[in-house]
Amino acid sequence: MLKYLIKKLYIYILTFFFAVTIDWLIPRFMPGDPIGVLVSRFTGLPESAKVMYSYLTKAFGLQLPLWKQYINFWIAIFKGDLGISIYLYPKPVLSIIAQSVPYTLIVLLPAILLSWTVGNYIGAISARHKSLDSSMLPIFYIITSIPYMWLGILLAWALGIVFGIFPIAGAYSFSMRPNWSWQFVVDFLKHWILPFLSLFIVQIGGWAIGMRNLIIYELEANYSRYLEVLGASEGLIRRYAFKNAILPQITGLALQLGTIVAGSIATEVVFAYPGMGYILLQGILNQDYFLVQGVFLFIIIGVLLANFLVDILYMIVDPRIRLGLGGENV
Amino acid sequence: MKEFIYFAFKNTKFKIGLAILLFFLILAIIGPYVSHYKDPLEYVSMSNLPPSRENWLGTTTFGQDVFTQFVYGLRSTFFIGLFGGGLATIIGLLIGFIAGYKGGLLDDLLMMLTNILIVIPTLALLIIIAAYLPYRGIGIQSVIIGLTAWPWTARAVRAQTLSLRSREFVNLAKITALRPLKIVLEEIAPNMMSYVVMVFILQFAGAILAAVGLDFIGLGPTKGISLGLMLQYSTLWNAIQLGIWWWFIPPGLAITMIVSSLYFLNIGLDEIFNPRLREE
Numbered sequence: 309m310l311k312y313l314i315k316k317l318y319i320y321i322l323t324f325f326f327a328v329t330i331d332w333l334i335p336r337f338m339p340g341d342p343i344g345v346l347v348s349r350f351t352g353l354p355e356s357a358k359v360m361y362s363y364l365t366k367a368f369g370l371q372l373p374l375w376k377q378y379i380n381f382w383i384a385i386f387k388g389d390l391g392i393s394i395y396l397y398p399k400p401v402l403s404i405i406a407q408s409v410p411y412t413l414i415v416l417l418p419a420i421l422l423s424w425t426v427g428n429y430i431g432a433i434s435a436r437h438k439s440l441d442s443s444m445l446p447i448f449y450i451i452t453s454i455p456y457m458w459l460g461i462l463l464a465w466a467l468g469i470v471f472g473i474f475p476i477a478g479a480y481s482f483s484m485r486p487n488w489s490w491q492f493v494v495d496f497l498k499h500w501i502l503p504f505l506s507l508f509i510v511q512i513g514g515w516a517i518g519m520r521n522l523i524i525y526e527l528e529a530n531y532s533r534y535l536e537v538l539g540a541s542e543g544l545i546r547r548y549a550f551k552n553a554i555l556p557q558i559t560g561l562a563l564q565l566g567t568i569v570a571g572s573i574a575t576e577v578v579f580a581y582p583g584m585g586y587i588l589l590q591g592i593l594n595q596d597y598f599l600v601q602g603v604f605l606f607i608i609i610g611v612l613l614a615n616f617l618v619d620i621l622y623m624i625v626d627p628r629i630r631l632g633l634g635g636e637n638v
Numbered sequence: 639m640k641e642f643i644y645f646a647f648k649n650t651k652f653k654i655g656l657a658i659l660l661f662f663l664i665l666a667i668i669g670p671y672v673s674h675y676k677d678p679l680e681y682v683s684m685s686n687l688p689p690s691r692e693n694w695l696g697t698t699t700f701g702q703d704v705f706t707q708f709v710y711g712l713r714s715t716f717f718i719g720l721f722g723g724g725l726a727t728i729i730g731l732l733i734g735f736i737a738g739y740k741g742g743l744l745d746d747l748l749m750m751l752t753n754i755l756i757v758i759p760t761l762a763l764l765i766i767i768a769a770y771l772p773y774r775g776i777g778i779q780s781v782i783i784g785l786t787a788w789p790w791t792a793r794a795v796r797a798q799t800l801s802l803r804s805r806e807f808v809n810l811a812k813i814t815a816l817r818p819l820k821i822v823l824e825e826i827a828p829n830m831m832s833y834v835v836m837v838f839i840l841q842f843a844g845a846i847l848a849a850v851g852l853d854f855i856g857l858g859p860t861k862g863i864s865l866g867l868m869l870q871y872s873t874l875w876n877a878i879q880l881g882i883w884w885w886f887i888p889p890g891l892a893i894t895m896i897v898s899s900l901y902f903l904n905i906g907l908d909e910i911f912n913p914r915l916r917e918e
Contacts, residue, residue, distance in 0.1 A: 319750075319753050319754065319757070320757070322750065322754055323753075323754045323757045323758060326754050326758070327758055330763070330766065331766060334766055334767060334770055335770055446902070449898050449901045449902065449905075450894065450898045452898075452901075453843070453893075453894050453895075453897035453898035453901060454890075454894045455847060455850045455851070455854075455869075455890060455893050455894070456851075457850075457851075457854050457869060457873075457890075458869060458886070458889075458890030458891075458893065458894065461869065461872075461873060461878055461886050461890065462887075462890070464878050465878045465881070465883060465886070468878070469878060469879060469881055470881070476878065476879070563756065563790075565759070566757075566758070566759030566760055566761065566762070567759070567760075567761075569759050569761070569762070570759060570760070570761035570762075570848075570851050571851075573761065573851075573855060574851055574854050574855065577854065577855055577873070578873060578878075585855070588765070588855065589855050589856060592765075592769055592855060592856045592857060593856050597769065597770070600765065600766065600769045601766070603765075604762050604765060604766045607759060607762045608758060608759075608762060611757060611758070611759055611762075612757065615757055
């Protein structure tokens with residue numbers, strides 16, 4: 309069991325190392341001169357451009373030898389220093405991101421957990437009823453093909469503009485300040501529901517397809533046939549099938565995280581929801597490279613942590629790993 | 639081949655998928671010729687006009703013709719699917735074959751790289767690369783999508799290769815001293831053809847969705863038009879608030895239909911290649 313965890317941890321540390329290296333490498337070895345571009349965007353006067361250029365060169369530490377830059381980069385990361393934002397000058401990137409993370413999580417986490425539960429449930433139902441399956445499966449595939457932002461746009465347009473039920477921008481009304489009053493919570497939830505729904509609905513399709521296929525596969529496995537021959541009730545066989553099918557779905561949760569994060573970025577952009585995706589868009593539109601780099605690092609760290617949690621969950625659920633008997637894809 | 643065509647045209651999912659895909663493909667090919675306007679970005683009309691005989695899908699806030707943008711956007715979408723998805727498939731196949739067939743240290747190294755890249759969200763990687771490219775075209779976009787989307791393919795191909803490697807006919811080929819490359823190409827690859835086709839279809843769909851995501855957060859092509867850029871512009875210029883539905887419905891609908899048609903093709907092909915799954 310410990311061996312399993314250590315092996316996983318090892319991969320994650322390597323991944324983190326790799327990601328940080330890419331984060332460091334790309335601004336320095338990309339064709340073109342990012343700093344030049346930056347300066348030309350932000351200053352009109354040639355003199356201030358010069359000052360800006362030398363400031364940025366220093367900020368990136370570009371006058372140092374490469375290996376030193378690389379080490380400094382790591383030191384800065386462990387100090388939590390991700391640079392100063394240009395778009396929201398002079399706020400440090402770290403504090404901007406720290407402010408936006410709660411908004412991302414409050415939409416993302418419920419959407420992931422609920423869609424996973426509901427999707428698995430619908431998928432399992434679909435697998436048992438042949439007549440239902442033939443009409444449900446195409447629907448699942450269509451749902452999973454919808455780009456997140458398009459569903460967001462449709463929901464915003466239909467429910468927000470045409471019917472005018474929900475507000476479509478921001479996390480709460482401009483006239484309010486965050487507090488724990490009843491009024492604010494309702495207002496917050498009203499703003500929250502549409503981004504949540506667009507993430508929730510698209511994900512259901514994928515989980516349902518996965519569960520349906522796995523259950524059908526398990527019901528044809530030898531142990532199911534054997535139980536059938538022994539005269540076990542259908543309910544019992546299904547319960548065994550479900551238990552076996554849920555394991556790959558947990559692994560799937562880890563594999564899907566990247567796509568889901570991508571979806572949440574796009575969804576936040578649609579609803580101007582002040583999470584990391586929205587910050588990222590501002591960073592990109594304003595060529596705020598520190599901000600983009602910082603968000604990249606945070607996404608990686610978040611995904612790695614989530615992966616690790618999924619691994620622990622898997623360990624708890626799968627008795628083979630828990631008891632150290634080895635198991636699939638260890 | 640004859641058998642394949644026979645079963646293919648008995649399979650409803652395959653037929654529906656193919657029909658939708660061909661519809662959009664033909665629209666992408668002939669659309670620019672039948673459209674009234676030649677340049678998708680040219681200001682040709684009044685702004686925010688609803689669909690009419692002059693502007694089949696209405697106009698944007700800038701008075702650009704939405705239909706013209708749409709058909710040119712479709713072209714970019716197919717281009718990215720073909721080249722981005724194609725590149726990802728080729729890289730995934732190569733790495734998967736080599737890792738699975740060679741085994742040993744090379745296998746360990748390649749799989750470590752694959753596992754690392756699987757954990758890193760593709761979009762995050764794309765963002766950090768694309769953000770630093772001052773000029774981007776759809777060609778470059780396909781290349782960076784292709785370079786980042788291959789890991790799951792490599793892993794799956796490796797697993798397939800491992801299981802094929804120990805089959806008898808491969809052992810026989812080894813005994814006859816066939817070169818490894820020849821064994822991979824002539825003995826193993828043909829047995830995976832159906833699988834490869836299906837992987838390519840999935841990568842095609844994945845590349846399209848990845849490109850839309852990039853375009854939407856402002857990292858799309860710096861010139862030209864694509865379906866994702868249409869979505870981005872419509873959101874940035876308040877098409878939702880103004881109710882200009884003809885601007886954002888067509889691109890999203892087309893992407894959804896193309897991607898789901900690809901999925902249908904994929905399940906259809908699965909049933910065609912695999913007799914046990916065939917519909918009665």
